Amino acid sequence: MTRQRALILDILQASRGHLTADEIFVQARQTMPNIARGTVYRNLKLMEQSGEVGRLEMSDGPDLYDRAPTPHGHLLCDGCGMLSDVPVVGLVKELETAIGTEVRSYQLTIHYLCPACRRKNA
Amino acid sequence: MTRQRALILDILQASRGHLTADEIFVQARQTMPNIARGTVYRNLKLMEQSGEVGRLEMSDGPDLYDRAPTPHGHLLCDGCGMLSDVPVVGLVKELETAIGTEVRSYQLTIHYLCPACRRKNA
DNA sequence: TTCAAAATTAGGATTAGTTCCTAATAAGAA
DNA sequence: TTCTTATTAGGAACTAATCCTAATTTTGAA
Numbered sequence: 001m002t003r004q005r006a007l008i009l010d011i012l013q014a015s016r017g018h019l020t021a022d023e024i025f026v027q028a029r030q031t032m033p034n035i036a037r038g039t040v041y042r043n044l045k046l047m048e049q050s051g052e053v054g055r056l057e058m059s060d061g062p063d064l065y066d067r068a069p070t071p072h073g074h075l076l077c078d079g080c081g082m083l084s085d086v087p088v089v090g091l092v093k094e095l096e097t098a099i100g101t102e103v104r105s106y107q108l109t110i111h112y113l114c115p116a117c118r119r120k121n122a
Numbered sequence: 123m124t125r126q127r128a129l130i131l132d133i134l135q136a137s138r139g140h141l142t143a144d145e146i147f148v149q150a151r152q153t154m155p156n157i158a159r160g161t162v163y164r165n166l167k168l169m170e171q172s173g174e175v176g177r178l179e180m181s182d183g184p185d186l187y188d189r190a191p192t193p194h195g196h197l198l199c200d201g202c203g204m205l206s207d208v209p210v211v212g213l214v215k216e217l218e219t220a221i222g223t224e225v226r227s228y229q230l231t232i233h234y235l236c237p238a239c240r241r242k243n244a
Numbered sequence: 245t246t247c248a249a250a251a252t253t254a255g256g257a258t259t260a261g262t263t264c265c266t267a268a269t270a271a272g273a274a
Numbered sequence: 275t276t277c278t279t280a281t282t283a284g285g286a287a288c289t290a291a292t293c294c295t296a297a298t299t300t301t302g303a304a
Contacts, residue, residue, distance in 0.1 A: 001300090002251090002252060002253080002299075002300070003299090003300095004252080004253070005252095020290095021290085021291080022290085034253090034254065034255090035253085035254080036253065036254045036255060036256090037254095037255090037256095037291090038253085038254075038255080038256090038291085038292075038293080039252080039253060039254075041290090041291060041292070042252085042253090042292085043252095045291095045292095055181075057179045057181065059177070059179065061289095061290090062289085062290060062291085063290085063291090075221060078226055086220065086221060088217075088220065095210075095232055098208065098210065099197060099208060099232065099234065101234055101235070101237075101240070102234060102235070103232055103233070103234055104200055104233040104234055104235065105233045106230065106231060106232045106233060107229070107230070107231045108228065108229070108230045109228060109229045110217055110221065110225055110228045111225070111226040111227045111228060112221065112223055112224060112225055112226055113223070113224070113226065115223075118223070123271090124270075124271075124280090124281060124282080125270090126281080126282070127281095142261095143261085143262080144261085156282090156283065156284090157282085157283080158282065158283045158284060158285090159262090159283095159284090159285095160262085160263070160264080160282085160283075160284080160285090161281080161282060161283075163261090163262060163263070164263085164281085164282090165281095167262095167263095183260090183261090184260080184261060184262090185261085185262095
């Protein structure tokens with residue numbers, strides 16, 4: 001465990017939201033001014049592969065990372081872009097029944113309109 | 123409806139699988155040698171926004187497009203990369219119950235090991 | 245603790261996928 | 275047809291991410 005990777009993990013732990021690799025890089029620079037962008041990307045990828053962090057691909061813009069404590073889906077408002085987690089209890093089991101074999105992981109992004117945007121649209 | 127867009131749609135209709143923008147571009151060139159890459163991308167984006175085609179972001183490589191006839195999930199084998207559609211009947215309803223409002227669309231990618239890769243791993 | 249081997253880093257170049265730009269062309273309405 | 279508006283071709287530009295190499299750090303065995 002290098003200092004760099006520990007720092008990246010810390011930043012992700014501290015943030016309750018979803019961060020881009022670049023946002024993590026900028027934050028990391030504040031405490032470790034020489035850390036390289038490539039180091040952030042590499043460690044994020046390694047930690048994603050080991051399951052320590054989760055990655056969320058956005059259709060418009062860079063990937064977002066979160067701490068991935070438990071499997072969860074993401075709720076994305078098409079109006080304002082607000083992103084939140086949604087626990088999807090029992091989904092894995094259901095999917096496994098549907099496909100007849102073990103699910104290794106899944107990514108679920110649900111597009112909807114958040115209450116504020118729904119009101120605005122009405 | 124321009125000839126270019128019609129051609130792109132035709133190619134997607136004819137193909138039963140998932141194509142990258144570049145694969146569509148190459149095929150399109152065969153019947154319309156001057157079509158530009160940007161035209162393919164632009165039309166795919168427009169048709170995605172109108173719901174005519176579906177787009178699937180791959181973690182390693184370019185996006186894939188399909189005809190998006192009905193909402194469906196994707197099954198991706200982590201061993202060999204094979205991709206297939208999976209109808210997820212009733213998922214939308216469930217999700218709507220879970221989040222308490224209308225689902226506009228969703229993207230679901232399930233990672234698993236296909237039978238061949240499972241055998242190989244055992 | 246010391247030290248060599250192995251892994252990781254910084255810094256920057258490179259790549260891949262996609263978007264953007266502009267003058268020219270095509271489509272659609274009247 | 276003729277005019278107006280949208281779209282295209284071609285290629286430059288952009289962005290996120292990866293790759294490269296010499297230098298540094300980490301690891302862990304002695």
